[in-house]
Every structure is written in structure tokens, then in C-alpha cells.
Amino acid sequence: MNLEPIIGLEIHIQLKTKSKMFCSCSNLGENEPPNTTVCPICLGHPGTLPVVNEEAVKMGVKLALALNCQINRQSIFARKNYFYPDLPKGYQISQYESPLALGGHLTIVKGDFEQRINLERLHLEEDAAKNFHFKDKVLVDFNRSGTPLAEIVSKPDFRTPQDARNFLQELRLLARYLKVSDADMEKGHLRCDANISLRPAGEEKLYPKTEIKNLNSFKAVERALTYEISRQSRLWEEGTAPRTQATRGWDENEQKTVEQRDKEESADYRYFPDPDLPPLIFTEEAVSDIQSALPELPQAKRLRFVKEYGATLADVHTLVEDEAVADYFEKAISEGRSWLEAENDALGTSEEIWALNKQKLTKLIAGWLLSELFKLMNAEGIGIGDIKITPENFAEFITLVYQRKVNSSAAQIILKQMFATGADPSHIMEEEDLTQLDDAATLEEAVAKVIQANPEQVADYQKGKTPLLKFFIGLAMKELKGKANPEKLGEIFRDKLR
Numbered sequence: 499m500n501l502e503p504i505i506g507l508e509i510h511i512q513l514k515t516k517s518k519m520f521c522s523c524s525n526l527g528e529n530e531p532p533n534t535t536v537c538p539i540c541l542g543h544p545g546t547l548p549v550v551n552e553e554a555v556k557m558g559v560k561l562a563l564a565l566n567c568q569i570n571r572q573s574i575f576a577r578k579n580y581f582y583p584d585l586p587k588g589y590q591i592s593q594y595e596s597p598l599a600l601g602g603h604l605t606i607v608k609g610d611f612e613q614r615i616n617l618e619r620l621h622l623e624e625d626a627a628k629n630f631h632f633k634d635k636v637l638v639d640f641n642r643s644g645t646p647l648a649e650i651v652s653k654p655d656f657r658t659p660q661d662a663r664n665f666l667q668e669l670r671l672l673a674r675y676l677k678v679s680d681a682d683m684e685k686g687h688l689r690c691d692a693n694i695s696l697r698p699a700g701e702e703k704l705y706p707k708t709e710i711k712n713l714n715s716f717k718a719v720e721r722a723l724t725y726e727i728s729r730q731s732r733l734w735e736e737g738t739a740p741r742t743q744a745t746r747g748w749d750e751n752e753q754k755t756v757e758q759r760d761k762e763e764s765a766d767y768r769y770f771p772d773p774d775l776p777p778l779i780f781t782e783e784a785v786s787d788i789q790s791a792l793p794e795l796p797q798a799k800r801l802r803f804v805k806e807y808g809a810t811l812a813d814v815h816t817l818v819e820d821e822a823v824a825d826y827f828e829k830a831i832s833e834g835r836s837w838l839e840a841e842n843d844a845l846g847t848s849e850e851i852w853a854l855n856k857q858k859l860t861k862l863i864a865g866w867l868l869s870e871l872f873k874l875m876n877a878e879g880i881g882i883g884d885i886k887i888t889p890e891n892f893a894e895f896i897t898l899v900y901q902r903k904v905n906s907s908a909a910q911i912i913l914k915q916m917f918a919t920g921a922d923p924s925h926i927m928e929e930e931d932l933t934q935l936d937d938a939a940t941l942e943e944a945v946a947k948v949i950q951a952n953p954e955q956v957a958d959y960q961k962g963k964t965p966l967l968k969f970f971i972g973l974a975m976k977e978l979k980g981k982a983n984p985e986k987l988g989e990i991f992r993d994k995l996r
């Protein structure tokens with residue numbers, strides 16, 4: 499049977515405001531001892547009154563605008579009634595009929611093409627406290643109680659588990675660019691429930707969905723959905739496809755989903771507008787002020803890097819993955835460009851020189867940054883914000899490579915030293931005597947020595963065993979302490995051995 503998966507996501511993002519959603523307690527409770535960042539409001543004492551955190555609302559609007567949602571001019575907080583030990587009020591303050599924002603979409607990139615994932619809504623709510631389950635008891639930490647959350651509900655637009663994972667990763671990146679959340683799944687800043695149903699390919703109808711909870715990592719989302727696709731496919735094949743909505747939990751140890759309690763319908767929560775909180779009213783002006791202050795978002799940055807610098811899609815993806823890396827790259831490019839223009843100013847206008855050389859410069863900068871510099875950073879376990887190499891020095895280093903003043907093994911030595919000490923690359927090059935040997939007479943002398951010392955190999959080469967060229971270049975390179983220009987050595991060998 500040819501079945502098509504229909505997948506939707508429900509995502510909670512913790513907003514990193516200074517204080518909680520409806521009280522002035524610190525919102526950094528995850529780093530504090532249990533039950534220390536609490537007050538009568540977030541502990542749900544009777545007679546206390548919530549006050550909306552303006553910063554949380556602004557962050558929610560930012561996120562909604564970046565997701566292309568329509569901000570409701572008026573949105574209303576509602577009480578979602580249910581009982582659980584982590585919810586002392588007996589209800590959670592959320593939004594129901596009039597959420598902060600409706601619609602919207604986020605584009606995910608799949609190789610060379612893009613897919614638009616449409617959204618249902620984005621609303622604000624408060625987080626519950628956190629339960630810790632032990633063998634014979636449950637302990638509750640109320641530090642998390644009242645943390646601001648943005649809940650995002652997607653349309654069932656995903657067709658593969660990989661798409662769902664890509665979407666979550668893009669959403670995390672977006673939240674980080676907007677500085678509204680660290681969106682770390684492992685720390686619970688970003689939490690996701692996925693719902694999935696199958697249907698015979700070609701049908702338009704939706705079948706009862708199964709919601710999967712307890713997905714604590716991107717990998718878990720992808721694996722749980724993959725597991726459900728095969729489980730539900732089997733049910734379809736057996737003629738017992740799910741007839742009602744169900745809730746299942748992901749068991750990380752067993753790598754499978756297990757049945758949980760039946761899902762409540764929204765009617766069970768008896769939502770009603772919270773009488774303690776006034777509606778949120780937004781003027782056109784307030785929204786457009788926030789809109790115009792949005793930073794450049796990841797997808798726009800990717801497209802610009804391709805267009806402006808001629809960077810490859812693969813490089814751009816990695817560069818933009820961390821805003822600090824993207825900034826570093828751009829600073830290095832800008833320095834490199836100034837150098838390039840000064841160096842070649844007789845050859846045309848600065849635009850012409852840039853147009854001719856940008857691809858080569860960009861390739862070198864992105865290449866050395868993402869491979870060698872990343873390797874050094876990973877070995878030390880540090881981020882780009884902590885390295886001693888300034889973008890200026892990195893650009894200068896690239897110009898040495900660009901001009902072939904150093905060969906690639908010397909360049910690696912220089913970069914390592916720059917990484918260790920932060921010193922200037924030209925200085926290291928001179929100090930360590932690493933300037934590339936280009937002088938024909940010196941190279942020829944070394945080539946002659948190698949030819950004389952290896953008559954057998956020379957004979958083989960001349961009989962057609964041409965891969966020996968690499969061996970000869972290696973020997974000559976050794977002779978010249980690794981500083982020679984390998985291309986030139988190759989040329990001389992080919993010439994002399996003809």
C-alpha cells in the first residue's frame with residue numbers, strides 16, 4: 499500500500515526574559531537551587547494577581563513577525579483548567595480563542611530547493627513547574643513555574659521526519675538570531691510534540707492523528723516519527739488503521755513509542771478569558787516598530803552571502819549556523835576585499851576588481867575558516883568568540899595564501915601559531931622562515947639532486963609510470979624543508995624528465 503505520512507508539530511519555546519511571565523521572579527531559575535526563584539504569584543497562592551511581562555510580549559511579537567505571522571490587534575489570555583501537581587493554581591494561563599498571532603510560515607532548505615511550512619498560530623503562555631520522578635515519590639521544582647513560553651502550532655505540512663527535524667533546527671536558529679531564546683532542546687528551552695497520521699497517497703482526507711510526546715532532541719523527533727510511520731503502516735496493511743486520536747510517548751531507551759493516556763479534547767480544559775488580565779492591544783505603529791527592528795534572519799543572510807560574495811550553498815549553510823561565525827566571515831571578507839582592491843587598483847574600478855576576484859577570495863576564506871580554523875577550535879572546545887585570531891589577521895593570513903607567499907603546509911603551521919598566540923601572520927612567516935621558495939635556481943638545484951639520487955625511479959617514470967611525479971616532488975620538498983611551491987616543482991620535474 500502506498501501511504502503518505504502527514505506530520506504536524508507543536509512547539510514550545512522558553513523566552514529568555516529577565517523575569518517570569520506574570521511576576522517579577524528571576525527567569526534564570528534553571529541555574530538556581532530548587533524552589534528559590536519563586537513568589538506567591540508563581541506558587542499560585544490565593545489572592546495574588548498576575549501582571550503581564552512586557553518584555554515577554556515583545557519577544558513573542560518578534561518571533562511571530564520573523565515567522566511571517568499576522569499579529570492580532572487584540573489578544574486575550576485564557577485559563578486552561580486542569581489539575582496536576584506542577585500547576586498549583588489548577589489552571590495554566592494561556593491563550594485560546596484570540597492568540598497573539600495567526601498564520602505565518604517558515605521556509606526550510608532541502609538541498610537545492612526550499613519548502614515552505616505553514617503555521618496555524620503562535621500564542622503566549624506560562625510554563626508549569628517541573629516534576630522530578632523518583633521510585634517512590636515525585637518532587638516538584640517551582641523555579642520553572644511561570645516561565646514565559648511561545649507556543650507555535652504548525653499546519654500538517656511535513657511529509658518526512660527529516661523535514662520536521664530541519665524545521666526545528668531552523669526554528670532554533672531563528673530564535674537565537676532574534677535573541678529570544680537559546681532554544682536548546684536538551685535543556686528543555688525548545689520542546690516539541692509531533693503528530694502524525696498516514697493516508698493512502700493521492701487522498702486529500704486526514705485520518706485520526708497520533709500525538710507523540712517526550713521528544714527531547716532533534717534525533718528523537720526524527721526517530722520517533724520514523725518509528726511511527728512503520729508502526730502505522732503495519733496497522734494499515736493489517737486493516738486496523740488508527741480510528742481515534744491517540745497519544746504516545748517516545749521511549750528513548752527502547753527506541754520506540756508507547757501508548758499513553760487518551761488526549762483531552764480542548765473542551766475538557768474549559769477555557770475562559772482570564773478575568774485578572776486585560777487584553778493585549780497592539781497598534782499598527784507598535785507592531786511596525788518591532789518589525790523594522792528585526793535583525794537580518796538566517797535565510798536572508800544565506801541568500802545574501804551567495805549573491806554578494808559568491809559563496810557556495812554548502813559553505814553558506816555552515817557559516818550562517820552560528821551568527822558569530824557569519825559575522826567573523828563577513829569581517830574577514832571586508833578586510834580581504836580592501837586588500838584586494840589596494841593591491842590591484844591599477845586594473846580597474848573597485849567593483850570590477852571585486853567582481854573578478856570575489857569568488858576566489860570567498861572560497862579561500864570560507865574554506866580555511868570552516869576546515870582548518872574549525873578543527874583548531876573543536877580541538878580546544880572553544881567558539882569563534884573566544885579565539886585569539888582577529889578577523890583582520892585572518893584576512894591577512896588568507897592574502898598570504900592567495901598570493902602564494904606560503905604553501906599550504908606552511909600555511910597550516912602559521913595558522914596554528916596564530917591560533918595559539920594571536921600573532922600577526924606575516925610576522926610568523928618571517929620569524930619561522932616559512933616564505934614559499936619560488937626562486938627557479940634553488941628549485942632546479944633540488945630537482946637535479948633528486949633525479950641524480952633516484953635513477954631507477956627516473957627510468958620507471960620515463961617508461962610511463964607518471965604517478966611517480968608525486969614521489970619526486972615529495973623528495974624535493976623535503977630537500978627544501980617543505981617551503982617550496984609544489985606546482986613549480988612539478989613543472990620543473992616534468993620538464994627535466996621529458
Ligand SMILES: [Zn+2]
Nearest residue numbers: 521523537540
Ligand atoms: Zn514569581
